[in-house]
Amino acid sequence: MGNLNRQIPDVKELVSLMRFKMPSLDRRAARLSSAADIWDLRKIAKRRTPTSAFDYVDGAAGREITASRAREVFDSVELLPRILHGTAHSDLSTTIAGGESALPFGIAPTGFTRFMQSEGEIGGSKAAAKAGIPFSLSTMGTRSIEEVAQAAPEGRKWFQLYLWKDREKSKALVERAAAAGYDTLLVTVDTPVAGQRLRDTRNGMKIPPELTLKTVLDASYRPEWWFNFLTTDSLKFASLSDTSADLPTIINSMFDSSLDFEDLKWIRKLWKGKLFVKGVLTTEDAAKSKAAGADGLVVSNHGGRQLDRAPIAFEALQEVRAEVGDDMEIIMDSGIMSGADIVASLCAGADFVLIGRAYLYGLMAGGEQGVSRAIELLAKEIEVNMQLMGAATIKDLTPDLIRRRK
Template sequence: MGNLKRQLPDVAELLSLMKFKLPSANRRAVRLAAAADVWDLRTIAKRRTPTAAFDYVDGAAGREITATRARQVFHSVELLPRILHGTAHSDLSTTIAGAPSALPFGIAPTGFTRFMHSEGEIGGSRAAQKAGIPFSLSTMGTRSIEEVAAAAPEGRKWFQLYLWKDREKSKKLVERAAAAGFDTLLVTVDTPVAGQRLRDARNGMKIPPELTLKTVLDASYRPEWWYNFLTTDSLKFASLSDTSADLPTIINSMFDSSLDFEDLRWIRELWKGKLFVKGVLTTEDAAKAKAAGADGLVVSNHGGRQLDRAPIAFEALSEVRAEVGPEMEIIMDSGIMSGADIVAALCAGADFVLIGRAYLYGLMAGGEEGVSRAIELLAKEVEVNMQLMGAASIKDLDESLIRRRS
């Protein structure tokens, strides 16, 4: 310290460093801007959302082994940098299901979405439209096919259909989706019964939710969520019913373990657009789905929310790709929480990625603006990772750019 030459501070230089900002009245924008990644959005979401709603998103089936392993697998993947590769710009655009997407990921179908935030599917579809990426509406969505179509008329919209034992109702849903401009059908096949989600059971989570002293007290610490819940229309599976009163009946009739590939072939005959089978994890099922007429596959374990100890989607990618060949499009979901995860999945054989929890954390953190922030953060992470890996376009991402560690 004795060797330092002292001087008085340069006042002009000191003043140039002082850039104090006035407090903003838009607190939502301030807290979203402070989020550096999706995990930060998750932290905000947990603070602002009642426990039952947050855990409905955050939790998984059983001991949550599958969900935990999915994250561990992504953590074990190394992305290989390429130095002096001359990649000044990386093009994040791609083509999926016969049409362009500005980014290599879209929004996955999620059920009961307005329970997490009252803007629900409207906020999600509008954010997706602004970003130029597909938005997927669930059969169990809380805004109807027609409402989402009206909210995002210029956006790409996909519809997720459960194979339902009531064929007439399935047919009507498919016809409505086609009439409303949905261009791709995601047929979910991994739900013959609902998975055992223990967090929901411990929280007393029911559909429709019941107002008990515990839930009221929990929500009271989140005044915005509580106010929105009380001052907007009731939760319902909007494409199926106009009321929440018959939700248990709908849920009990939705799943049918007797359904098989003949039912999938029937849907294929009915739907004229692109059809992806969602929930494929084995080569045997991949081959059968292809033979039944699927245009593509979604390699997915439902985010670990169905069969605990199921295979990890990322690890299943290579085998499924080898089975169906390079021509068939493959989408991956389950466990995606960063742009690095998206890049890893694309390198491992996926053509596209869907985000579920990451989207919902953004929604819970700040409605439509929160979803846009989640998309923005993920897109920037994808771009930076691609530049560091010397990948000028999505087509440059392949198995040679990753290394798997056990």
């Protein structure tokens, strides 16, 4: 301290450093702008969303071993930098399922979306359309095929199908999706029965939700969620019945656990657009899906929400890629929480990635604006990682740019 030559501060210099911002009247925008990554959006979402709704998104099956292992695997992947590579700009655009996407990821199909935030699928589809990426609507969505199509007519839309026991209803859904302009069908095959999602059981979650003293008290200090819930139309699965029941009961009573590859061939005949099989984790199932006429695969363990202790999607990805070759498109799904996760997946052999929880955290944090913020954060992370890795295009993300830390 004795070596410092002190002086009286220069007032003019001090004034020039002062940059006081006026408080914003748009509290949602201010809240979202403070989020630096998806984990920050998750924190905001948890504060603003009732426990049962937040846990429906955040939780997984059983002891949630698969979900936690997926995070460990992603965190163990090293992205290898390339120096002096002359990459001044990275192009994040790509093609998937016969169409263009401005970014190498799209929004995954999620059920009961308006329970998390009242804008639900409409907010998600509009944000996706603005970003130039696909939006996937679930069979268990809370807005209909036609409502989502009308909300974002310029956006690219995919439809996710659970096969019902009533085949005529399944056929009707497929026909409605085609008529409404959905260009890709995702057939989910990893849900013959509902996984044991213990958080939902403990929270007594039912669809539509039942108002109990516990749920009212939990929602009382989330006034925006409560106000939206009371002042918008009733919450239900747009493609299902109006019956109030817990999620496993709905799935087990309506969906077909006897689904086999002959049924997949039947769907292939019905659907003229691109068809992806969602829920593939083994080379055997990948080969059978390809033989049944699938155009592509979604390597996914349902975010750890079905079979706990199932293989980790990222680890299964390379085996599946080796089995089907380079000509078949593969989408990676499950556990994505950052642009680095997306880059790692693309390097490992995926052509495209779907985000589920990451999108829903944004939705819960701020509706359509929150989804746009989630997309923005992921896109920026991808761009920075690609530039540091010397990758000018998505095709430059190859297996030699990653390695697993031992």
